[in-house]
Amino acid sequence: MKLETKPSVILTVGVNGVGKTTIIGKLAAMYASQGRHVLLCAADTFRAAAAEQLTVWAERSGCAIVSQHEGADPASVVYDAISAAAARGSDLIICDTAGRLHNKVNLMNELNKIYRIIARQLPNSDVESLLVVDAATGQNGLAQARQFKQSVDLTGLVLTKLDGTAKGGIVVAVASELELPVKFIGVGEQIEDLMPFDADSFVRAII
Ligand SMILES: Nc1nc2c(ncn2[C@@H]2O[C@H](COP(=O)(O)OP(=O)(O)OP(=O)(O)O)[C@@H](O)[C@H]2O)c(=O)[nH]1
Ligand SMILES: [Mg+2]
Incomplete structure (x- = not known):
C-alpha cells in the first residue's frame, strides 16, 4: 500500500455484505499499531x-471516527472527515461506504462523488481505493469490478472470507483483466484476521 502522505486515504468499495466494514476495522488496528493516527469515516x-458498527471497530482499534446522521450525504461525511483529519493531524483516513449493486446507476454516481471529493480536497494525497471481494463471489465478480472501476480509480483488491470453503x-480473473x-486477504471475523496477499500460497490452495 502506498500511504506516504499526511493524510493518506483508504477508500473501500464493493457490493453488499462482502466485508468492507470488517476489513476497515482490521486495517485500522494494523496501522494504529504502527503508530499512525487513524481516522475512520x-x-x-x-x-x-x-455507523454504529464502524464505531465499535473504532473503539476496538483505538481510532477516531467521524460520522453523521442516517441519510446524510455520504460525500459530506467524507468532506467532514478530511477537515477533521487536518484539525487533528491524522495520518490516515479510512473511509467506509455502503454496499451497493454495481448496476444501480445512482448509487454508483454517489460513489463517484465521494471519490471526486477526496481527489479535489486532497489532490496531493496517496489514495488507495480498494474493491472488496468475497471469496464466494462467482463469475459476476468480473462485471462488478468493471462497474466499480468506472466510478472509482481502483488501486487494488481485498479478498475476504478466505477462512470459509x-x-x-x-x-485471478479480476486482477488480470x-x-x-x-493487497490483503481477510481470514475471519476477528480484528487480527488480516493477512498480506501471498500469490504462491494462494495458488497452491486453489490447486
Ligand atoms: N468468516 C468470515 N467472515 C467475515 C470476514 N469478513 C467479514 N465477515 C463477516 O461478514 C459479514 C459482513 O461483513 P461486513 O464487514 O459488515 O460487510 P460490509 O461489506 O461492510 O456489508 P455492508 O456494509 O452491509 O455492505 C459480517 O458478519 C462479518 O463478520 C472474513 O474474512 N471471514
Ligand atoms: Mg459495511
Missing part, C-alpha cells in the same frame, strides 16, 4: 447501524 449513511478464484494487485 462513516460514509455508509444508508443505515444507522452502519470458497477459494476466491474469481480474483483490471490489472489490479490483491
Whole structure:
C-alpha cells in the first residue's frame, strides 16, 4: 500500500455484505499499531447501524471516527472527515461506504462523488481505493469490478472470507483483466484476521 502522505486515504468499495466494514476495522488496528493516527469515516449513511458498527471497530482499534446522521450525504461525511483529519493531524483516513449493486446507476454516481471529493480536497494525497471481494463471489465478480472501476480509480483488491470453503478464484480473473494487485486477504471475523496477499500460497490452495 502506498500511504506516504499526511493524510493518506483508504477508500473501500464493493457490493453488499462482502466485508468492507470488517476489513476497515482490521486495517485500522494494523496501522494504529504502527503508530499512525487513524481516522475512520462513516460514509455508509444508508443505515444507522452502519455507523454504529464502524464505531465499535473504532473503539476496538483505538481510532477516531467521524460520522453523521442516517441519510446524510455520504460525500459530506467524507468532506467532514478530511477537515477533521487536518484539525487533528491524522495520518490516515479510512473511509467506509455502503454496499451497493454495481448496476444501480445512482448509487454508483454517489460513489463517484465521494471519490471526486477526496481527489479535489486532497489532490496531493496517496489514495488507495480498494474493491472488496468475497471469496464466494462467482463469475459476476468480473462485471462488478468493471462497474466499480468506472466510478472509482481502483488501486487494488481485498479478498475476504478466505477462512470459509470458497477459494476466491474469481480474483485471478479480476486482477488480470483490471490489472489490479490483491493487497490483503481477510481470514475471519476477528480484528487480527488480516493477512498480506501471498500469490504462491494462494495458488497452491486453489490447486
Ligand atoms: N468468516 C468470515 N467472515 C467475515 C470476514 N469478513 C467479514 N465477515 C463477516 O461478514 C459479514 C459482513 O461483513 P461486513 O464487514 O459488515 O460487510 P460490509 O461489506 O461492510 O456489508 P455492508 O456494509 O452491509 O455492505 C459480517 O458478519 C462479518 O463478520 C472474513 O474474512 N471471514
Ligand atoms: Mg459495511
